[in-house]
Amino acid sequence: MALTDEQMERYSRHIILKEVGAKGQKKLLEAKVLIIGAGGLGAPAAMYLAAAGVGTIGIADADEVDLSNLQRQIIHGTPDIGKAKVKSAAETIAQMNPDVKVNTYRTFVSSENIRELIREYDFILDGTDNFPAKFLINDACVMEKKPFSHAGIIRFKGQLMTYVPGQGPCYRCVFKNPPPKDAVPTCKQAGVIGAMGGVIGSLQAMEAIKYIIGKGELLTGVLLTYNALTMEFHKIKLPKDTHNCAVCGEHPTITELIDYEQAECDRK
Amino acid sequence: MTITVAGEKKEVKEGLTLPELILLENVETPEYVTVSVNEEFVASDKVADTVLQEGDNVEFLYFMGGGCHGVDR
Numbered sequence: 001m002a003l004t005d006e007q008m009e010r011y012s013r014h015i016i017l018k019e020v021g022a023k024g025q026k027k028l029l030e031a032k033v034l035i036i037g038a039g040g041l042g043a044p045a046a047m048y049l050a051a052a053g054v055g056t057i058g059i060a061d062a063d064e065v066d067l068s069n070l071q072r073q074i075i076h077g078t079p080d081i082g083k084a085k086v087k088s089a090a091e092t093i094a095q096m097n098p099d100v101k102v103n104t105y106r107t108f109v110s111s112e113n114i115r116e117l118i119r120e121y122d123f124i125l126d127g128t129d130n131f132p133a134k135f136l137i138n139d140a141c142v143m144e145k146k147p148f149s150h151a152g153i154i155r156f157k158g159q160l161m162t163y164v165p166g167q168g169p170c171y172r173c174v175f176k177n178p179p180p181k182d183a184v185p186t187c188k189q190a191g192v193i194g195a196m197g198g199v200i201g202s203l204q205a206m207e208a209i210k211y212i213i214g215k216g217e218l219l220t221g222v223l224l225t226y227n228a229l230t231m232e233f234h235k236i237k238l239p240k241d242t243h244n245c246a247v248c249g250e251h252p253t254i255t256e257l258i259d260y261e262q263a264e265c266d267r268k
Numbered sequence: 269m270t271i272t273v274a275g276e277k278k279e280v281k282e283g284l285t286l287p288e289l290i291l292l293e294n295v296e297t298p299e300y301v302t303v304s305v306n307e308e309f310v311a312s313d314k315v316a317d318t319v320l321q322e323g324d325n326v327e328f329l330y331f332m333g334g335g336c337h338g339v340d341r
């Protein structure tokens with residue numbers, strides 16, 4: 001597939017980069033990225049990936065747009081209140097870039113559907129806000145041998161890491177099991193600056209793009225943390241030793257997906 | 269002795285234990301924080317017995333949610 005004149009123009013700022021070029025742009029157009037959660041992290045990530053010309057973007061989310069979402073979920077606008085988030089996101093992307101095919105999944109991910117859902121994608125982006133979903137996404141990606149970007153945000157802080165099969169620790173290597181319900185606050189309980197989703201979600205999009213074009217260093221084996229109040233980024237080198245991990249280790253004890261219980265107060 | 273905590277050099281007393289450092293650092297929800305010393309995870313049942321040494325590099329890894337719901341219950 002050759003790039004059209006219009007595509008050469010649209011993506012000219014990518015194509016001029018020696019790390020991308022027409023070759024890298026074609027890789028982006030052929031790539032499939034699944035975003036789980038069209039919220040604070042997923043919204044900016046989806047928009048940058050769409051603008052970048054990632055050819056297929058899947059969005060999974062069961063929720064509707066709520067007034068309280070608009071402070072940070074910039075893919076949705078005031079007229080979208082009450083609309084399914086996946087529909088609102090797909091409409092925004094269609095306006096931004098007609099090169100992008102959007103697959104919408106108006107569903108919560110569960111042990112029943114997630115493996116099938118991620119199977120047809122090249123890269124998965126975790127934009128969820130709760131630990132049951134984060135562990136489910138991790139374990140499913142390990143089992144299906146899919147690379148994914150983990151991220152979390154709260155108050156003025158954010159963090160992310162990237163898992164690529166065989167290239168370093170998974171989320172469960174670091175965080176063995178989900179904390180009990182309500183033990184660790186969520187954004188809904190503790191608050192978050194909207195731009196935090198923009199910072200960290202954009203970094204997730206950056207990881208997906210680098211993975212697709214095969215350039216640069218990914219956050220594999222590294223947890224990158226960001227503190228907006230002190231304006232500091234810090235890279236935490238993660239232990240290399242993954243062989244004891246319950247899911248990605250040599251003798252995994254988790255071979256079936258687990259649906260952990262979610263904090264009651266997170267539900268609307 | 270000098271140790272590094274979350275990327276910053278700190279002067280602490282000799283023989284400081286990990287639980288003491290957790291208190292000093294005011295770590296939020298300490299029972300749910302993952303600790304690494306010199307790029308090795310400290311198993312949760314080993315935290316209490318860990319005595320820090322000169323030059324140790326300690327990191328606290330926090331659970332962080334954020335984003336959007338993804339699963340139903």
Ligand SMILES: [Zn+2]
Nearest residue numbers: 170173245248
């Ligand atoms: Zn692992």
